[in-house]
Amino acid sequence: MDNTVMLSSTAERIYWMARYTERVENTSRLINVNFDLLLDIPHDEISDLVHLIEITSSLDKFSKKPTKENILKFLIYDQKNSGSIKYCLEMSKINSRYLRPLLPKTAWEQFNNMHISFLSSYEQTNNSSILHEVIRDSQRFFAIVSDAMARNDVYNFIKLGRFIERADMLSRLIEEQILRKEAYVSKHYENLQWMSILKSINGYESFKILNKEELRRINVLPFIIKDKNFPRSLIYCLDQTISPLKELPSSKESLKVISKLKDATKNIKAISTDKQIKDFVDFFQKVLIDVHILVSKNYFIN
């Protein structure tokens, strides 16, 4: 056996650090894209923003008057909102403290820079520059990790946490955004709306290379669910959780569960009904929770 072994508590912290960092990036991109969309579509912007609260957190935590400023403050800066960017950054920071010995020095420094630049920025909701910065910082952090880290257990838990989080957020996005009643957005804007969804998962350009025609549910949905080459599709996320689990001990059961979920994901068709998609997403989220429970049971301090 390797002379260096990973503590259970360390595994848990790495996993959460990666999840929270990924969440910060996803949430930032989500808000950012909707920010842009608001400028384009003449409609009830408040309800669109409220909808962001539904994806990232829960509506009953939001008690203020639903103005644009209040909602954005809640999403970005509210420390009591466990889905806010500030909260997630704080949590990733707390977990990262323990990881200093395990991360490459440059990754650790990048982590600090991300926090410093967010905390030292003004609290403002007029433009999205801070969101751009957070996205760039998080990407840099993960870039250093993939570029500089030995493929060891630390790396495996970063990957595991990161892709479980990404799959989770993606499934919420599909659930909320795709199946949302489009009462107040006319068909005329469908193209724009699908574009915003793709942009919020950084996939617009990748999609366009494959599909030149207009964006419609029938071609976008299969892309974000089961295109195995796109790093923010559900199926890609599942593949990325399989590879670290294969390296870790006692992962047989988790791998079996994920493999089943993969089959269900592959079975989704472009012509599946809203109801079928909805049922699938529910199932997907349930299994993801099971995977998380198995990971905690197998590796964390119980």
Add this chain to the structure above:
Amino acid sequence: MNNKWLTYSSNIFFDEYLNKNSKIRKGFLRASLFFSSLKPKEKKYYIESCKSAINSMGVTFRVYDTDNEFKDRQWPLDIIPRIINQKDWSTVQKGLNQRTKALNLFISDVYDKQGFLELNPVLKNLVLKSSNFLPECCGVKPKNNIWANISGIDLIRDHNGKFFVLEDNLRVPSGVAYMLENRNIMKRVVPELFNEYEVSPIDDYPSKLYRCLVESSYTTSKYKTIVILTPGVYNSAYFEHAYLAQQMGIELVEASDLYVAKNNTVFMKTIYGKKRVDVIYRRIDDRFIDPLIWYKNSKLGIPGLYNAWKQKKVSIVNAPGSGVADDKAVYAFVPKMIRYFLNEEPVLSQVKTYVCAFKKDLEFVLNNIETLVLKPVNESGGYGILIGPKASKTELNKYKKKILDNPRNFVAQPLIRLSTAPTFINNKEQPRHLDLRPFTLAGKNFFVTNGGLTRVAMKKGSTIVNSSQGGGSKDTWIIQ
């Protein structure tokens, strides 16, 4: 050399850069040339880039305010190095090794035959009643007969520039990570200054520490599992715990990561199952490490750890109970210890100390309190200290009462005029008082760091250097 750099004059204090005529001392010329050549704008640039290096390296320390709220503060480093020549330092190293040896022999004796205590009844009375004396440790024999493997012995220089020992820290001395990081920051910020001097390297400390920990192990396994036990991320020295773990490539653990099995061996919980632990470098006060023996409510400890240690199934560094020598009253007896245990004369001087447990000393202290520095014997971090010459009448009277209530709890020392060195205060060089904490390792061999952590009192005239109370720091250069 004519001094165009430092504009202050030094006369009552020993300034390490300036002699009595306010001329730059020999050996400091090149540093002085470097700093005096900087335009105000460039000075500011260096100071700022030092801060930003510290920021992105994440060198912080934690302070708690009165509401027990914490803040992570940026580590304060002044970019003017503190320079000491090798010849002076060699003597200090010799003195520190001697002192560490004697203190370890003293602790062994306290928990064994108590021969030295028998000869000094007042000390015996003090030690046996001290909360740092742990009777449960009597009869235990740590590896190599070393109790305090790691110590931080604070030094000061007086108005003649002579080194004195100020206090011995043998429990869980901290600061070494900052010593190492200070050097890293300086190399990043003022590399050109390093070209001017042959500065003794210090970065071998983590490997020396690792070797010291390996040597303390009872077990015969080829690969030793060594861990650092930390109270957790909220501890003010957590930065250092994590730093040392990283530098040595060992695990940083909290109590919940460890458990003691039925056969008294200690294991840590890993993703591959349990793993035997050979050595624990504890960064927790000894009375917290086992709730079955000492502080019953300790959540930082591991039930059964004391027994595992006593039965030599695991080494604990520093050994529980070694704090008995980390006491400002015991300090007064160290020269005697050196003569008794080593049959040598002390190499290093130490500050004259009045132990209030002695009737004669108590009387002297009460009559001369306005000239003395008063210290509680069991506090660290600069807390509870009263500086007589700076205190008001009421403060003095209040303190007198405190002493009379419990004389055993206090010692007093004459006020030493600490040496100064130029320090950037609002981008201007000002003289500030310094101390020095070198770190010593004891095992099969003895080791003293090249230099140590220089701490600076940032307020004008102040001698309180503790970072928890606003002190700063300097990189310490031992030069050939």
